[in-house]
Amino acid sequence: MLTVVALSRKLELSKSTLDSSANSPSRANHAGEMIKLDREKFSLAKHINELESGSHALESTLERLKEELDSIGNEEGENKENENGDDATLYAPLTHGPDSVGELLIVDCG
Numbered sequence: 001m002l003t004v005v006a007l008s009r010k011l012e013l014s015k016s017t018l019d020s021s022a023n024s025p026s027r028a029n030h031a032g033e034m035i036k037l038d039r040e041k042f043s044l045a046k047h048i049n050e051l052e053s054g055s056h057a058l059e060s061t062l063e064r065l066k067e068e069l070d071s072i073g074n075e076e077g078e079n080k081e082n083e084n085g086d087d088a089t090l091y092a093p094l095t096h097g098p099d100s101v102g103e104l105l106i107v108d109c110g
Helices: 002-022 025-086
Strands: 089-094 103-108
Touching: none
Parallel strands: none
Antiparallel strands: 089 103
16 A cells, blocks of 8 residues: 555656646746747848858959959059160260259160
8 A cells, every 4th residue: 555655646746746847937938939049040040141142252353353453463564564675765964064953865766
């Protein structure tokens, strides 16, 4: 008989524990909190995806601009070489005496 009484007491304790945990406010709020967190997670993932797309677009723009800059730099270098190679003008200081002001004589040798 003692085992039936002990089992009955255990059953009652288990029922009361189950009832108190089922009626607890934290259990009722759990589902709502999980939905809220799931929505936040989705929103963050969407925002991260948008930022990554923008980053890729900016990286490709940067790469294009670097290529343009290199191209312009190469063109300027070629233009300077052409200017220096075609220039046959000599600039020589002209001095007439001790009170000369540093005039230049320009002679076109081309």
